[in-house]
Amino acid sequence: MKFNLFEFSDCLSARPPNCPPKDSTRLGCLPPPIPGKLSQPAMAILSISTTSSSTSSFSFPIHKPNPRRFNRYRIGMAFASGVRVTEGEGKLPKLVLTTPTGSEAELYLFGGCVTSWKPANGKDLLFVRPDAVFNKKKPISGGIPHCFPQFGPGELQQHGFARNVDWSVAESGIVDGNTVVTLELKDDPYSRAMWDFSFKALYKVILKEKSLATELVVINNDTKPFSFTTALHTYFSASVTGAVVKGLKGCKTLNKDPDPKNPIEGTEYREAVNFPGLVDCIYLNAPSELFLENGLGDAISIRNTNWSDAVMWNPHLQMEACYKDFVCVENAKIGKVHLEPDQSWTATQTLSIV
Numbered sequence: 001m002k003f004n005l006f007e008f009s010d011c012l013s014a015r016p017p018n019c020p021p022k023d024s025t026r027l028g029c030l031p032p033p034i035p036g037k038l039s040q041p042a043m044a045i046l047s048i049s050t051t052s053s054s055t056s057s058f059s060f061p062i063h064k065p066n067p068r069r070f071n072r073y074r075i076g077m078a079f080a081s082g083v084r085v086t087e088g089e090g091k092l093p094k095l096v097l098t099t100p101t102g103s104e105a106e107l108y109l110f111g112g113c114v115t116s117w118k119p120a121n122g123k124d125l126l127f128v129r130p131d132a133v134f135n136k137k138k139p140i141s142g143g144i145p146h147c148f149p150q151f152g153p154g155e156l157q158q159h160g161f162a163r164n165v166d167w168s169v170a171e172s173g174i175v176d177g178n179t180v181v182t183l184e185l186k187d188d189p190y191s192r193a194m195w196d197f198s199f200k201a202l203y204k205v206i207l208k209e210k211s212l213a214t215e216l217v218v219i220n221n222d223t224k225p226f227s228f229t230t231a232l233h234t235y236f237s238a239s240v241t242g243a244v245v246k247g248l249k250g251c252k253t254l255n256k257d258p259d260p261k262n263p264i265e266g267t268e269y270r271e272a273v274n275f276p277g278l279v280d281c282i283y284l285n286a287p288s289e290l291f292l293e294n295g296l297g298d299a300i301s302i303r304n305t306n307w308s309d310a311v312m313w314n315p316h317l318q319m320e321a322c323y324k325d326f327v328c329v330e331n332a333k334i335g336k337v338h339l340e341p342d343q344s345w346t347a348t349q350t351l352s353i354v
């Protein structure tokens with residue numbers, strides 16, 4: 001096992017301009033910067049050599065980093081085999097993970113968001129909405145966005161702030177022949193302004209020949225307890241008329257249609273849940289494995305540990321331009337996770353083609 005330690009998102013702490021107030025809840029925009037805490041942007045050139053002998057470089061706006069943390073940033077840092085950094089949409093840094101068996105995944109540091117997963121057959125099983133923007137003014141709408149520390153609706157912005165900020169790279173390497181990257185997110189003055197707790201989140205992404213696994217660990221680094229709700233808001237490519245999810249029969253449901261703030265309780269009676277119109281429904285105590293048939297000929301197993309709940313979502317005509325092309329099957333923790341100081345919470349999700 002070989003891990004290369006590197007970190008560069010401390011240099012990527014550029015914050016998006018604030019959105020107009022009317023958008024702030026719906027679009028998850030960020031609160032105003034804390035006066036005096038953020039410096040003016042500069043430009044940096046990052047050159048990264050990979051062990052597979054290719055070298056990529058790109059420039060991006062940065063804010064002057066905290067000097068103590070800047071010492072940990074090394075130009076020309078080595079990436080593990082199977083991981084290279086590229087310039088993604090909107091010039092945002094994007095990690096491309098590959099395996100010798102031909103599978104590939106893409107991971108943006110902004111939002112810690114996996115935007116693409118192609119098993120060895122080459123089809124992308126994830127979906128990024130055509131209205132997605134890559135300018136840090138909004139979260140990336142597609143792939144596997146994080147909802148943390150709030151699933152919502154609630155006091156914070158919709159789905160929390162973790163999908164709106166830069167994560168850093170903690171580790172990468174080849175483990176048992178699989179390509180692994182671990183991202184890290186810690187509290188900073190910016191998150192403290194929204195949620196005043198010291199925390200660390202580690203998000204490990206493991207790419208295998210036929211699966212994409214993630215492990216999320218949330219650690220309470222504070223001296224006081226905190227609670228959160230969370231989800232992996234996975235957008236799957238689909239033909240919505242043919243897509244079904246199996247495994248939910250018997251679950252208690254909270255139907256967020258028509259009013260997300262007053263969901264209607266029920267019980268799922270169907271073997272195969274489909275998406276005939278607007279679907280926005282929470283399934284409590286969902287099983288550890290669900291099966292998605294995406295209507296495009298793929299069957300995907302969605303296994304989890306510790307993600308106790310699931311959410312099915314398709315916006316139907318609310319997103320007329322793209323609703324036919326995806327369904328969201330989200331592993332979630334709808335009830336609050338309560339962590340005392342130094343306690344942690346871990347949950348895994350494994351997507352596999354079957």
Ligand SMILES: O=P(O)(O)OC[C@H]1O[C@@H](O)[C@H](O)[C@@H](O)[C@@H]1O
Nearest residue numbers: 141159233256260280311313330
């Ligand atoms: O923020 P996004 O990606 O547009 O997703 C919004 C949807 O996310 C779902 O998880 C919620 O259940 C919906 O109520 C919500 O509308």
